[in-house]
Amino acid sequence: MQPKIIVLDDDPTGSQTVHSCLMLTRWDVDTLRVGLADASPLFFVLTNTRAMDAEQAAAVTWEVCHNLKEALQGFDRLVLYVSRSDSTLRGHYPVETDVMARVLGPFDAHFLIPAFFEGGRFTVRGIHYVRVGDKAVPAHETEFAKDSVFGYQHSYLPAYVEEKTHGRIRADEVVHFPLEEIRAGATYDKLMALNDNACCVVDAERQEDLNMFADEVLSAVEHGKRFLFRSAASWLTALTRLPPQPVPAERMGQYVKPGRAGIVVVGSHVKKTTEQLKRLLREPGIVPVEVDVELLPERSESLLAQVVEKVRQIHAAGDTPVVYTSRTERQFPDTATRLRFGEQVSAFLMSVVHALPPTIGYIVSKGGITSNDMLSKGLQLAAARIVGQILPGCSVVLTPPDHPHLPDMPVVIFPGNVGDEDALATVYNRLRTST
Structure with a gap:
């Protein structure tokens, strides 16, 4: 059976590649159970944490996760958790994933997958790019990296992780899933070897890359691995594989x-x-x-x-x-x-x-x-x-x-x-x- 995908979205734009599912603006236990009971393979909880400071974001994330634990009692399907955030690397990372790991974990790994192809965002050799006109620009050279709240200095995702975690996770500790491995379908053993909430970054140049990686991830999950994802919207497309939307x-x-x-x-x-x-x-x-x-x-x-x-x-x-x-x-x-x-x-x-x-x-x-x-x-x-x-x-x-x-x-x-x-x-x- 397909896992139920629960998305904590820091603003409501993470639904931008899917359809026929619910977005919840409240996260009391009864409302969360509505999302769990819905026929769609996924639902979104709109936390709006990108509009908050880090302390508020942590508190809201903790409340959602705590209520989710209660709502999930008796739920008999596999569950995948996604912390959906901005494809230009703005947002409260690692604040939100840290809270999710504490409350909903333990996890074997968490993955950064910021690719959003419809918006011209992709990752190659660990470097995240934003398409501006006909040019692919490293994300740290764009206006988004100068954001007064969420600014950053690195497009190379392992270095971005070290920057945002203030050295708690070093760049050389980050596990990289390069395009060559993903396109060869050679990631399963590497996924199964992950443990202790390892930090991973994932290359993706087109939707087919994430689709192939999702197949390997879902296979690893079926064999007992527990993963958490910090992603943009295209990863949700890969996980859900929905049919075309009802109205073009x-x-x-x-x-x-x-x-x-x-x-x-x-x-x-x-x-x-x-x-x-x-x-x-x-x-x-x-x-x-x-x-x-x-x-x-x-x-x-x-x-x-x-x-x-x-x-x-x-x-x-x-x-x-x-x-x-x-x-x-x-x-x-x-x-x-x-x-x-x-x-x-x-x-x-x-x-x-x-x-x-x-x-x-x-x-x-x-x-x-x-x-x-x-x-x-x-x-x-x-x-x-x-x-x-x-x-x-x-x-x-x-x-x-x-x-x-x-x-x-x-x-x-x-x-x-x-x-x-x-x-x-x-x-x-x-x-x-x-x-």
Whole structure:
């Protein structure tokens, strides 16, 4: 029997390669049992820890894992645990995997598998690359490595591990699974020899590499090995081997109720998002609504009233408002201040969502943290089902039919760092085909 795959996702974008499964925004024991009982081979628990400091992330991860142990009592299937995080190496590693190992372990090994092919992220000879245009750039040379919270200096994953663990795990102790071994199908014995939570890094240049490695991993698990994974989304594709999604990407507009325009909410500040936003604003039927974050939090109330009224007027005219935060990057004295301000901005955007007209046809949520808050706070969902991807790396979920405000409505979970310049405009045009 296929193992049940439980994914602790530090934002809601890890579902970007799978479909027909649940995303849970709560992790009480009863809600976790809903995920375990669901027919899909996997489910996600959205922890949103990438928006937290390390101490908060550890506390939330511990709570999820503790409740999982209780929910799993009497569960008679093999279980695989995945700590899903960013394909550009940002996130609370090793904080989250350390907690998972303490509570859910012991494990024979944990694996770093950050490849995400739909987003142009791959690993060769232990070096993790990000495709920028037509160039493959080592991850430490990209803007993501300069992140003020999760910055790093190494693309060579063993060195990245040593850097992030502050030397607790040395680079020369990390076990490397190179492409040559994976493509030769020669990893089983090496997997079976792992013990004592060995740290491993995995090469992957294309999806077939991970598919082959997953076969060997699943065989080792069936023979008693216990593994933990820190991965991006493409590893989930390899583990689950789902059939094609029910509705093709180009026909996702059929989920939108006829004649209903939607709304686009943009919180992400990465360069790629800004480029996509500029392109979207040139589309017909699009009306910009900029939120000046310099006015937050002091003038939140008056600013909210202005934004809500603009959105109402634009929607009443049959157009699509694009609510986006001002693009200037603020400087902060420390990480805690930056995270706190991010929470204030996201809370403002969710207040806009709370005031949306009930005739809104769809929501496009741009940015990982924005999307997590969209599902858990803006729409107040305990669970939502992923129906598939509208673009590679961009999932669509449906609100439940009994949602009190916006039932049966598609919500696009659009990561900040995914897609080409036209991607946001493409999503808009695919959804508005029903209007």
